[in-house]
Amino acid sequence: xxxxxxxxxxxxxxxxxxxxxxxxxxxxxxxxxxxxxxxxxxxxxxxxxxxxxxxxxxxxxxxxxxxxxxxxxxxxxxxxxxxxxxxxxxxxxxxxxxxxxxxxxxxxxxxxxxxxxxxxxxxxxxxxxxxxxxxxxxxxxxxxxxxxxxxxxxxxxxxxxxxxxxxxxxxxxxxxxxxxxxxxxxxxxxxxxxxxxxxxxxxxxxxxxxxxxxxxxxxxxxxxxxxxxxxxxxxxxxxxxxxxxxxxxxxxxxxxxxxxxxxxxxxxxxxxxxxxxxxxxxxxxxxxxxxxxxxxxxxxxxxxxxxxxxxxxxxxxxxxxxxxxxxxxxxxxxxxxxxxxxxxxxxxxxxxxxxxxxxxxxxxxxxxxxxxxxxxxxxxxxxxxxxxxxxxxxxxxxxxxxxxxxxxxxxxxxxxxxxxxxxxxxxxxxxxxxxxxxxxxxxxxxxxxxxxxxxxxxxxxxxxxxxxxxxxxxxxxxxxxxxxxxxxxxxxxxxxxxxxxxxxxxxxxxxxxxxxxxxxxxxxxxxxxxxxxx
Amino acid sequence: xxxxxxxxxxxxxxxxxxxxxxxxxxxxxxxxxxxxxxxxxxxxxxxxxxxxxxxxxxxxxxxxxxxxxxxxxxxxxxxxxxxxxxxxxxxxxxxxxxxxxxxxxxxxxxxxxxxxxxxxx
Numbered sequence: 001x002x003x004x005x006x007x008x009x010x011x012x013x014x015x016x017x018x019x020x021x022x023x024x025x026x027x028x029x030x031x032x033x034x035x036x037x038x039x040x041x042x043x044x045x046x047x048x049x050x051x052x053x054x055x056x057x058x059x060x061x062x063x064x065x066x067x068x069x070x071x072x073x074x075x076x077x078x079x080x081x082x083x084x085x086x087x088x089x090x091x092x093x094x095x096x097x098x099x100x101x102x103x104x105x106x107x108x109x110x111x112x113x114x115x116x117x118x119x120x121x122x123x124x125x126x127x128x129x130x131x132x133x134x135x136x137x138x139x140x141x142x143x144x145x146x147x148x149x150x151x152x153x154x155x156x157x158x159x160x161x162x163x164x165x166x167x168x169x170x171x172x173x174x175x176x177x178x179x180x181x182x183x184x185x186x187x188x189x190x191x192x193x194x195x196x197x198x199x200x201x202x203x204x205x206x207x208x209x210x211x212x213x214x215x216x217x218x219x220x221x222x223x224x225x226x227x228x229x230x231x232x233x234x235x236x237x238x239x240x241x242x243x244x245x246x247x248x249x250x251x252x253x254x255x256x257x258x259x260x261x262x263x264x265x266x267x268x269x270x271x272x273x274x275x276x277x278x279x280x281x282x283x284x285x286x287x288x289x290x291x292x293x294x295x296x297x298x299x300x301x302x303x304x305x306x307x308x309x310x311x312x313x314x315x316x317x318x319x320x321x322x323x324x325x326x327x328x329x330x331x332x333x334x335x336x337x338x339x340x341x342x343x344x345x346x347x348x349x350x351x352x353x354x355x356x357x358x359x360x361x362x363x364x365x366x367x368x369x370x371x372x373x374x375x376x377x378x379x380x381x382x383x384x385x386x387x388x389x390x391x392x393x394x395x396x397x398x399x400x401x402x403x404x405x406x407x408x409x410x411x412x413x414x415x416x417x418x419x420x421x422x423x424x425x426x427x428x429x430x431x432x433x434x435x436x437x438x439x440x441x442x443x444x445x446x447x448x449x450x451x452x453x454x455x456x457x458x459x460x461x462x463x464x465x466x467x468x469x470x471x472x473x474x475x476x477x478x479x480x481x482x483x484x485x486x487x488x489x490x491x492x493x494x495x496x497x498x499x500x501x502x503x504x505x506x507x508x509x510x511x512x513x514x515x516x517x518x519x520x521x522x523x524x525x526x527x528x529x530x531x532x533x534x
Numbered sequence: 535x536x537x538x539x540x541x542x543x544x545x546x547x548x549x550x551x552x553x554x555x556x557x558x559x560x561x562x563x564x565x566x567x568x569x570x571x572x573x574x575x576x577x578x579x580x581x582x583x584x585x586x587x588x589x590x591x592x593x594x595x596x597x598x599x600x601x602x603x604x605x606x607x608x609x610x611x612x613x614x615x616x617x618x619x620x621x622x623x624x625x626x627x628x629x630x631x632x633x634x635x636x637x638x639x640x641x642x643x644x645x646x647x648x649x650x651x652x653x654x655x
Contacts, residue, residue, distance in 0.1 A: 070612060077591060077619045084584045084623055087630060088577050209608035231603055232595040232612045242596025249592045253585070276634055283627050287620045513554060516561035523569060524641040526560075526648055527550030 003330055004145050007337035011185075012162065015178045015344070019166050022174035028532075029372075032171035032379045033100045033356050036532035039176055039268040045281020048265050050179030051349040052079075052256075052282070053186060053289060054130075055137045055316075056410050058342050061290075062322070063315030065297020067306050069215070069229030071236050072297055074245065076290035078252035083286065085257040085422075087279040092272040093429050093522035094263060099529055101353075102263045102421060103361045105522070106428050109514035110436040113366050118443040120361040122420045123260040125447060126413045127354035128393070130261075131347055133409035135159060135397035137316065138343040143402060144313045145320070145336040152402045160394035163347045167355065167386040171379075172268060175348045182338075182345035187285060189338040193319070194292045196326040197299035212298045217306040229301050240483045248411075251488035255414035258421030261346075261353035270531040296322065347393075355386040404471035408459035411486055412450065419491035420446030423499045429522055432515045434499070437506035442499025449494040453487030456480060550649070560648060569640040576633040584626055591615055 026032045064072030098104035103119035142155035166174050201208040213228045236245045266275040300318035324332035359382035424442045427434045461480040464473045602612035
């Protein structure tokens, strides 16, 4: 019996148990969408970490550092520091003034229908792109790890069905606990792996960093090279590298606070103070994890080596291969199962945020003017849309196939969140004059700018050699018009300009009428949604 | 549209409702102005500091790689500066939580007063 398979099945069994338990506590909108707002601060902190640390961070970062050294570590830094924006600016006002989605805050003093429709579109865009990247990654990973047992299509379908089951039956409560279990597993695996890496170097940092300063591998031309992997510039090279790095930083720092699947987590706690504490808990976990990517990434570079990783599944296999090199097949299976758990927890979070937005923002508030026609309709619509979202994600991931060029989708999700969502959230809380036209314009311009610039970037525009085939090829076979992979540096200011111009060019006194109410509510918590009674 | 918002509130009542004049009164009160000023004094500088400190990293790494490659002990300046970001972020978060306890006290007075004026919740 394959040990990896056994551990995968164990994790699935545990999460299905959680879902069964949660399904009996998920009746009613507040229970289904916000886990009755009874999640404790530390629990929500762990769940935020579990929601956030995707396969891109665990497998992706280890891989980028293993191949491109120090520059990869810069992702790790941005992914933590971004939480200061969440903590200082977004989490508490959102919890105080909203109900289930970020659009609750945006629509508060605006005309609700246009604002919610655009906010919902933006949420669905971010969640779907992010989800497809995760699903394709999951399929490729499961196929590599369980090769012989399941193929890519079966793996994608399996992951999709599991996430549908968690969300349809267990709602936010099941999603939360799946994320908590995953975060604990991910942290334990990472700590263990870090200790083993240091043990390999006899617990001497001198020896460890000595090895990092001379990583030997063969470059694209087959030449043997020795590089100092702590040296900046292996990934972000002139002329555009430095600018791309700043642009990436902007998307991370301002995008995290606009990611719908992170924002909905703050509605699951009883009040703003607990939301604040949960961000701090999340920051402790997320920060510790990303510091440890030093050991995962550089460990893989020095102990396993880029040459070996390239020949055994590539980039994303760096962490599992490191585990195998250090402690054999059982540890390989354990780390692989953690990677699988990581993906499942993140896609479940993405699914619930997408379905909450569709059901609460679009169905109830845009189509039916804010009225639930019969009790339970909102939750029913959410369950159906979870099923649809899951099915669509499975189909797209299968059509794209395991070699599809999808890494840019994560960058795109962050860019849309930073360029469309963040400007309008900030302006609606802080700018009295801000109005409906401004909010709709900001969301539209931010969304289009981020997508448009990515379409014209080297991620989608490049000339491939004929050896690259199918969906692995770049979408547009021409030299990129926009030189940066990350559009943030241009699309974020555009989002703000759209929002501000839209406001100044229109006159809408009604949106200022409720500004004081929103200001008082968001800053004091007066009248905030309370936890359901026990 | 105003009708739409009205329907929403009938269907799902908020815990605290008040007229526009009450909200304006609270917003203009000294207690609330105090709260906003106290928040601003901490949040604005903290936000500016962390944004500047963070973007110094990609700017220096991108445009002064030679300088950032200076060796310090076993590692280099680039790695140490990146590592320092984690600790600076944790410290700012810790300071914010301390400051926010003060915000909570100010907010509680406003909450109590508003809810009492309504004759209890």
